[in-house]
Amino acid sequence: MSVLSFEGLKKRYGGRLVLDAGRGALESGKCQVLAGPNGSGKTTLMRIIALLEEPDSGTVELDGAPVLGLGGDPLVRARRRICYVSQNPYLFAGSVMGNVLYGLKARGIGSGEARKAAALELESLGMSGFAHARASGLSAGERQKAALARAFAAKPDFLLLDEPTAFVDRESVPLIEKRIESLRAESGACCLVATHDAGLARRIAPDSAMFLDSGRLLEGSRENFFRGAASASGSGIVFTAAPGVVLSSAAPAGFEGTCSASISPDEIILSRTPVSSSARNMLEGSVEKIEKAGTRVFVTLDAGIPLVASISVESLASLDLSPGKGVFALFKASAVRIHAEFPHPKS
């Protein structure tokens, strides 16, 4: 099993700390989502673990061996196991086929075999008709698909994809998801996908996510992430997520002032009627959107704040939920996780 791990990565640009990621690991055969708001450090983290950028401090290890600071052939060999595709990828001059062949040729794969693999890869993303097209003539979505085909064809152990569906048309998204899944299943590739598309995140990595906020890698949910203010209240704290939306949290005192909070969709109970329970938080709202992902259903509510709850297909049927209907969301104070902003929490 291949493991790409990192610890204590810090990066500053112009004196501003943009990344302070604690510890994380990518394992072969698994897909993970890297979530977080714009400017949270997702691209910086990906570029560092792709060995394209040096952090100010911290370590990156490939199968337990440090890879930061390598040079020459060892660095080239390490890079061949990790491929990063940026949101706005660069295509080399020449044809789309030439681009897809690039990584294969770099790995010394023979011309015939490489052409066959490149053609299959283009076909899997619906790009067969563009094989001989000039890369410069492609639209943004086509460029993104060509770059993904180029990375997929190289079959690295770790694929780091930054917003891979940002520009592609809706019809192509399932093709990309399918190919990511087949690479994971067939060759044991690990995919780390940075995306703002919650649906894509749920489909490709329903259980595994890393969340970055202001450069810090957080434990908690990539959904239901709110910025607000915390203040002491009894033994716990209250978190104001929006005007009039005050959540009770069991987080210890010390997280006071501006901070962020997250609530896992799995810890939210939905009810059509008000419920008297031990849950300290109950918000009233209406159903905005219902999305199915495997055996789970994600219900997005407007409850003064946008709230996503994960329920079963059976619960959806028994509650008879549909967009526009009223609903109550209940969750315990312990479900409200508080994340400190920079600087670190008061000691």
Place this chain on the structure above:
Amino acid sequence: MDFLLETIRESFRLVFSADAEVMSALAVSLQVSSAAAAICGISGIPAAYVLWRSRFPGRGAVLLFNNAMLGVPTVALGMVLYLVLCRRGPMGFLELLYTKEAMILGEALLGLPIVISLGHSTLSALNPAALETALTLGAGRFRTALTLIVEARIGLAAAVMTAFGRLLGEVGVSMILGGNIAGDTRNIPTAIALETGKGESALCLSLGMILIAAGFVIFVLLRAVQGSARGGNA
């Protein structure tokens, strides 16, 4: 006024009658400048790449020296090379003085700083994503270099063509190292210098017209090369 018109008429006659002396000078100019420009391209582009990508002590000084060489007087460079190549000089045993090979050597040294300087600027302006894409796709050092040179080909071709244009009109190095031998090392610029002194205005004008035409052809070729090379990455 009559003198000027007569000179122009005679110069056109010399150009279109393919005068042997004019054609010989043109051939020498093209041979020497093409060979020198080729050497500049073959050695200058890799040198520009190394200076762009590598970090080594003295790199800044090398770039500074190269840029200073852009303004070196051609007669000064010719004189230094003359001292090196003359019979009593350290390279005198090669017996290159007053040959086309000596002219090529001198012009190559004259054109090299142009290619290195413009090549370095072109590569520095290249989209950084080109380098990162090559690296993340697993390209080794040589493949990365080749890829980036291809990506920067339009600017690099312009650098070589600019050097070629500069060498085509160069006098000092050609005169000192070639000796201006008729039918052998006499090129258009040295012929113009000689014939001006002799008062052969029509011949000088015809040679000048050919130089201007050659310059025009170079830039038409450059535009054509740039046009066909576009369409790589947007």
